[in-house]
Amino acid sequence: MSExxxxxxxxxxxxxxxxxxxxxxxxxxxxxxRRSGFDRRESARKGLRGAYARMLATYGRDSVRFWTVLAxxxxxxxxxxxxxxxxxxxxxxxxxxxxxxxFWTHPVVAALVKLGVVAVVVLALQRMRRFRRALELSLVLLxxxxxxxxxxxxxxxxxxx
Numbered sequence: 001m002s003e004x005x006x007x008x009x010x011x012x013x014x015x016x017x018x019x020x021x022x023x024x025x026x027x028x029x030x031x032x033x034r035r036s037g038f039d040r041r042e043s044a045r046k047g048l049r050g051a052y053a054r055m056l057a058t059y060g061r062d063s064v065r066f067w068t069v070l071a072x073x074x075x076x077x078x079x080x081x082x083x084x085x086x087x088x089x090x091x092x093x094x095x096x097x098x099x100x101x102x103f104w105t106h107p108v109v110a111a112l113v114k115l116g117v118v119a120v121v122v123l124a125l126q127r128m129r130r131f132r133r134a135l136e137l138s139l140v141l142l143x144x145x146x147x148x149x150x151x152x153x154x155x156x157x158x159x160x161x
């Protein structure tokens with residue numbers, strides 16, 4: 001090598017080129033987002049299965065729609081309780097054996113149990129809304145309570161019962 005190509009070590013230390021604060025980060029534990037992944041994997045499929053997965057993914061991300069479904073479940077549960085009490089006062093018999101026993105014990109106990117169980121289920125669904133099964137269960141409950149409201153309507157007009 002010639003003298004012009006040799007690299008000599010500097011005699012004096014180089015100035016610090018970093019600016020700002022130290023780049024090292026202190027470890028901070030954090031909660032990682034629990035992703036279910038079903039919205040990414042399943043929504044790429046075609047047909048009914050893909051459409052169902054896309055609908056669930058959209059439903060899970062839309063908090064207003066989810067809270068509306070949960071509120072509707074609570075309201076339908078309360079209406080079911082009121083309409084059941086009305087039907088029992090008119091001489092009907094409760095079909096659910098657990099609720100029948102609770103109504104025989106005391107109507108207030110039956111009301112507290114019915115409203116309490118649904119409230120706990122709704123709160124659990126809200127806490128687990130990131131999971132596919134929780135979204136599906138909320139829709140199944142909505143469909144079930146809607147069918148129950150139709151049954152009460154048919155009973156009220158005298159087509160059943």
